Amino acid sequence: MKQIPVESTEFRGALVAWFKRVGRKLPWRETADPYSILVSELMLQQTLVTTVVSYYLRWLKRFPTIRDLANADETEVLLAWQGLGYYNRARNLHRCAKVIAGGWNETFPSSVDALIQLPGIGRYTAGAIVSFAFDRPAPIVDGNIARAVSRLLDLQEPVDQPRGSEIIWDFATRYVQGANPRLLNSSLMELGAVVCIRRKPMCALCPVRSFCQTKDPESLPRKKERPKIERKTELHFFAVKDGRVLLQQNPGKRWQGLWSLPALPASSESARSNHAPSPSLSLSYPITRFVVRLNVFLREPPDSVRAGQAWHRLESLDGLPMPSPHRRAVQMALQRSWGI
Ligand code: SF4
Structure with a gap:
């Protein structure tokens, strides 16, 4: 040099x-x-x-x-x-x-x-x-x-x-x-x-x-070899009741404090298995070294909500901080359900 x-x-x-x-x-x-x-x-x-x-x-x-x-x-x-x-x-x-x-x-x-x-x-x-x-x-x-x-x-x-x-x-x-x-x-x-x-x-x-x-x-520039891009799938659900959408506030590091679609409960084995039914909608987004497939299932409203979950009025969604992929998924689900 x-x-x-x-x-x-x-x-x-x-x-x-x-x-x-x-x-x-x-x-x-x-x-x-x-x-x-x-x-x-x-x-x-x-x-x-x-x-x-x-x-x-x-x-x-x-x-x-x-x-x-x-x-x-x-x-x-x-x-x-x-x-x-x-x-x-x-x-x-x-x-x-x-x-x-x-x-x-x-x-x-x-x-x-x-x-x-x-x-x-x-x-x-x-x-x-x-x-x-x-x-x-x-x-x-x-x-x-x-x-x-x-x-x-x-x-x-x-x-x-x-x-x-x-x-x-x-x-x-x-x-x-x-x-x-x-x-x-x-x-x-x-x-x-x-x-x-x-x-x-x-x-x-x-x-x-x-x-x-x-x-x-x-x-140039030379760089240390990077880990390969990995693919992963996340399973969430979309439920509406009386003009309100069920959302979950994230406690984790990635989207802390932001509201997203609730994760499918771990007990929903049918959606997680290799023979899972097709999701109602699906989209992909990149994050760090992952490409994430976000699969969303339209579900009947649950009888009770879990810790961190809350029903939000449709007209208040614009005022809620949400990760972009989840906002897109909510818009797609609303369009699919009601043509909104
Ligand atoms: S600094 Fe970059 S743009 Fe300029 S001559 Fe060298 S390689 Fe080309």
């Missing part, structure tokens, strides 16, 4: 000049408010930019300040997050707001060391807030940066292993020690997001092509 002159005016200047010319105008790039940047960064983890834009704008209308978010109840927060998935991000954002608006008296920390004490804030998010909001030289490495840097360096070490990760972070650290860290980080990130893309990188348009060491960009 050859070094490249990452601290040079030529390298930084080429990237920054290119970014100023063609960088995308994104709403979180128009602000230096640390709360807005925190919101955008948590939303952008595992979600595409194009999806995040509308959520981000709606969120800031609903919770314009960190105090507004801290004072909101969890149901409101989960509802505003609904559709983005990975709800722990919303809970962590809410917890961060409570810490900053409460114990820290609305003083937003401006150092990486202080920020990583907050729930759900890692080295990347802390660096993003410090550089984007406070314009201080904190490095950031996300997937886009790791890919672009691994190619610039022709790095053969897996980027998700300690040695490879250390090399990328070292590059990002040296790179950001220049004038205007906010612009420096934004431009490196943009390079990976729009030019040095996963398939068919646009090397002919690359502002730092003359520094790039790789001859085979699509073979």
